Amino acid sequence: MKKGSNMTKNEESILQPLVKTGTAFYIFVGVLLVLTGWFLYCWYTQVSEGLVVTGMRSVYNAPNYMGYNISGGSPWGIYVTNFIFWIGISHAGIAISASVRLMNLNKYKVVARMAEVLTLVALPMAALSIVFDVGRPDRLFNLLSVGRFQAPLLWDLSAITTYFMGTIIYLYLSLRGDIDKLASRLPKREKFYRRLAMHYEGTATEKEVHTKTLWWLAVAIVPIMVTVHSVVSFVFGLMVARASWYSTIFAIYFVVGAIVSGVAAVYSLAWILRWLYKWQTFVTDEVLKGISWALRNVLIIYIYLWIAEELTTRYQGPAAELRVSDFLWSGPYAPIFWPLAIIGFGIPAIILLAPVFKKRAFNPALIFAASIILNVALWVKRFTIVVPSLLNPPLYSTGIYIPTVTEVSIMLGTFWMATLLYLAFLKLFPIIELDVVEA
Amino acid sequence: MIIDLSRCLGCWTCALGCKEENNEPIGIWWNRILTNGGKEIDTPSGTYPDVRMTYLPINCQHCDNAPCVKVCPVGALQKRNDGIVFLDWGTCIGCRYCLVACPYGIPAFNWHPPTQSPPSSQVKIGAPEVPLRPVGVAEKCTFCFHRVDKGNLTPACIEVCPAGARFFGDLDDPTSQVSQIIQSKPTMRLREELGTEPSVYYIPPRNPLKNFEVTQT
Numbered sequence: 001m002k003k004g005s006n007m008t009k010n011e012e013s014i015l016q017p018l019v020k021t022g023t024a025f026y027i028f029v030g031v032l033l034v035l036t037g038w039f040l041y042c043w044y045t046q047v048s049e050g051l052v053v054t055g056m057r058s059v060y061n062a063p064n065y066m067g068y069n070i071s072g073g074s075p076w077g078i079y080v081t082n083f084i085f086w087i088g089i090s091h092a093g094i095a096i097s098a099s100v101r102l103m104n105l106n107k108y109k110v111v112a113r114m115a116e117v118l119t120l121v122a123l124p125m126a127a128l129s130i131v132f133d134v135g136r137p138d139r140l141f142n143l144l145s146v147g148r149f150q151a152p153l154l155w156d157l158s159a160i161t162t163y164f165m166g167t168i169i170y171l172y173l174s175l176r177g178d179i180d181k182l183a184s185r186l187p188k189r190e191k192f193y194r195r196l197a198m199h200y201e202g203t204a205t206e207k208e209v210h211t212k213t214l215w216w217l218a219v220a221i222v223p224i225m226v227t228v229h230s231v232v233s234f235v236f237g238l239m240v241a242r243a244s245w246y247s248t249i250f251a252i253y254f255v256v257g258a259i260v261s262g263v264a265a266v267y268s269l270a271w272i273l274r275w276l277y278k279w280q281t282f283v284t285d286e287v288l289k290g291i292s293w294a295l296r297n298v299l300i301i302y303i304y305l306w307i308a309e310e311l312t313t314r315y316q317g318p319a320a321e322l323r324v325s326d327f328l329w330s331g332p333y334a335p336i337f338w339p340l341a342i343i344g345f346g347i348p349a350i351i352l353l354a355p356v357f358k359k360r361a362f363n364p365a366l367i368f369a370a371s372i373i374l375n376v377a378l379w380v381k382r383f384t385i386v387v388p389s390l391l392n393p394p395l396y397s398t399g400i401y402i403p404t405v406t407e408v409s410i411m412l413g414t415f416w417m418a419t420l421l422y423l424a425f426l427k428l429f430p431i432i433e434l435d436v437v438e439a
Numbered sequence: 440m441i442i443d444l445s446r447c448l449g450c451w452t453c454a455l456g457c458k459e460e461n462n463e464p465i466g467i468w469w470n471r472i473l474t475n476g477g478k479e480i481d482t483p484s485g486t487y488p489d490v491r492m493t494y495l496p497i498n499c500q501h502c503d504n505a506p507c508v509k510v511c512p513v514g515a516l517q518k519r520n521d522g523i524v525f526l527d528w529g530t531c532i533g534c535r536y537c538l539v540a541c542p543y544g545i546p547a548f549n550w551h552p553p554t555q556s557p558p559s560s561q562v563k564i565g566a567p568e569v570p571l572r573p574v575g576v577a578e579k580c581t582f583c584f585h586r587v588d589k590g591n592l593t594p595a596c597i598e599v600c601p602a603g604a605r606f607f608g609d610l611d612d613p614t615s616q617v618s619q620i621i622q623s624k625p626t627m628r629l630r631e632e633l634g635t636e637p638s639v640y641y642i643p644p645r646n647p648l649k650n651f652e653v654t655q656t
Contacts, residue, residue, distance in 0.1 A: 049552075050550055050575060058550070059544035075535040075539055075548065133535075134533045135531075135548065135549070135574070135576055135577075136533040142530055143532065147513060148514045150509060151509070151512040239539060240542070240634065241506060241542030242539070393542065394633070395473075395542065395544055
């Protein structure tokens with residue numbers, strides 16, 4: 001069998017990231033590895049010196065300690081923000097893929113795997129954010145040995161691990177046929193792929209069983225995904241002591257926010273990959289338009305929920321709620337709140353809504369910019385949900401929260417690692433299902 | 440526990456006694472004395488000449504419906520049968536959920552490795568039952584259960600209060616001193632509307648300002 005002779009033209013196009021690796025790729029990976037190294041150093045500092053290197057502080061006043069100001073502040077900060085963010089990103093992936101399968105939206109199958117891998121990469125990053133956040137990462141196994149199921153954090157743990165396992169199985173089953181194909185297409189790595197395919201034969205019965213199992217997994221995964229982000233919201237929404245958290249809207253608010261950020265991330269990824277590998281024939285404008293249509297609709301729902309929340313707080317808000325709200329509207333966080341509302345949500349909303357009124361206004365690159373802005377905005381939005389409320393406890397308030405450089409470096413570490421993991425997948429497996437383009 | 444605010448001088452002796460008894464490292468206070476209404480610590484509330492100086496010592500309220508116990512993911516926070524809420528820093532994973540859940544801002548966190556001045560290697564203070572804690576765990580008032588369990592002792596803060604403003608006893612026992620005080624005097628509890636059912640009662644200060652409210656430091 002001659003090398004490469006058994007590939008169709010489409011397959012060759014899809015497998016190009018597996019076959020070709022340019023200098024730019026090595027430079028990019030090098031930069032990411034350096035950044036990851038810096039992150040590891042910062043994490044080492046945090047573990048050895050304690051969480052005092054972060055900007056987080058207890059609620060009450062205390063005297064200075066060796067140059068560190070440890071007077072009051074917010075006990076949770078950007079690590080928890082980052083946790084919510086990654087859970088949000090993870091949301092879309094498998095959910096999009098599952099809905100494509102359940103509703104037979106075959107047009108969008110080309111982005112299904114891009115989305116699934118995103119989930120797979122994002123969930124460990126969310127878990128890592130919690131590892132950064134806790135004071136004793138060495139004792140995390142206590143969650144398994146003496147965990148209490150009455151505590152919202154345990155709900156998170158179980159929902160996320162279920163989701164993660166579901167994602168792995170789902171991705172593997174949908175990937176298995178492709179791995180088998182790869183073994184014959186790329187003779188150099190044949191052994192690796194053969195082993196990974198676990199005796200997949202590619203018979204008709206096998207294919208049918210896979211399709212059926214995947215369908216049932218999709219049925220199971222959609223409710224799990226709603227659960228995952230709902231329980232993340234319950235970490236906050238059930239705290240009676242915290243003004244602006246304690247509300248019934250929170251679960252819905254978080255789930256919709258997660259879908260916005262997830263769909264936006266899938267759009268960004270699809271656009272980048274299409275641009276990098278010239279995949280205009282697979283990821284067509286029609287597909288991108290469809291994703292942007294979904295993004296627009298969920299964004300409108302999110303903005304609607306947000307306005308409803310602000311109005312309820314501001315109209316005749318109780319003192320405690322108003323205090324938190326003032327922190328954002330006119331207080332110390334106003335410089336991030338107003339840009340968040342206007343640039344972070346207003347501009348993407350305009351970009352996404354424009355094609356409704358003028359068909360020719362649809363511009364994939366512009367919507368790509370909107371999708372990136374939206375994800376940054378949603379990160380900041382989670383920050384404005386978590387921190388101001390913690391800085392305004394019911395009894396007395398002190399201090400303000402500003403993250404330190406170490407803390408930000410550790411937080412950004414999740415982004416470098418996620419990118420590296422995604423690139424690794426890109427180099428090992430086809431990011432578009434081979435079956436999809438054969439048709 | 441009952442704290443008589445009309446007697447409290449704001450001298451912080453209870454806080455110091457507590458710190459010594461429980462071996463609290465630098466930066467950690469299980470007991471804190473807030474000043475009512477003033478902009479800074481030890482400043483009166485109101486505008487001259489209509490001003491008042493009142494204090495509010497707060498320590499763990501040992502709530503019957505304790506939010507911290509509910510949210511602790513590893514059960515490090517537990518409620519004993521006698522009502523004392525205690526935190527086991529041998530199990531604590533340092534997630535700081537109790538700091539977030541507590542309406543009174545009580546749990547303290549060991550952000551840095553615990554230190555003392557003078558170092559604990561030179562001067563031994565504190566009860567032997569209360570060891571120095573590791574970095575990265577939360578801690579809080581235990582009502583000195585290592586003393587209370589001995590039977591005839593009360594928490595350190597009660598013992599040292601020079602104004603006799605603090606009382607300790609069994610609220611379930613109608614003949615105890617604290618039950619008698621609650622029956623005979625008007626008392627209040629902090630943020631009762633949150634439904635936490637605190638076990639610490641306060642006797643309001645004598646002729647406070649109209650808007651008696653806890654605000655700062």
